[in-house]
Amino acid sequence: MFNANSVTVLRTINTPPGPSTILRLPAVKSESGYSRSTIYLRIAQGLWTKQVSLGPRCVGWPAHEVAALNATRIAGKTDNEIRELVVKLEAARKTAAGVRA
Numbered sequence: 001m002f003n004a005n006s007v008t009v010l011r012t013i014n015t016p017p018g019p020s021t022i023l024r025l026p027a028v029k030s031e032s033g034y035s036r037s038t039i040y041l042r043i044a045q046g047l048w049t050k051q052v053s054l055g056p057r058c059v060g061w062p063a064h065e066v067a068a069l070n071a072t073r074i075a076g077k078t079d080n081e082i083r084e085l086v087v088k089l090e091a092a093r094k095t096a097a098g099v100r101a
Contacts, residue, residue, distance in 0.1 A: 021064075028061050047079060048069060049069070062093070068089060
């Protein structure tokens with residue numbers, strides 16, 4: 001039998017993360033299938049967006065960026081095409097930050 005709490009849980013499970021959702025490293029590893037070292041290597045190569053600081057010892061990645069990078073990789077895009085996407089995603093971050101300020 002469903003009650004109000006179970007409906008909320010089902011909505012949470014079935015609702016994709018919004019643009020303001022930030023994923024911590026364990027979630028990013030799970031979503032991407034990459035190890036911690038591979039994620040940071042890809043950042044250095046320009047194939048993954050830079051992390052967002054959430055505090056002195058806490059970082060994360062916007063969920064929509066992780067989803068976009070995964071979809072691009074699944075689509076078989078080249079490394080150069082992924083680098084272009086990374087540049088666009090990081091530019092969009094700065095634009096969004098400027099709008100909020």
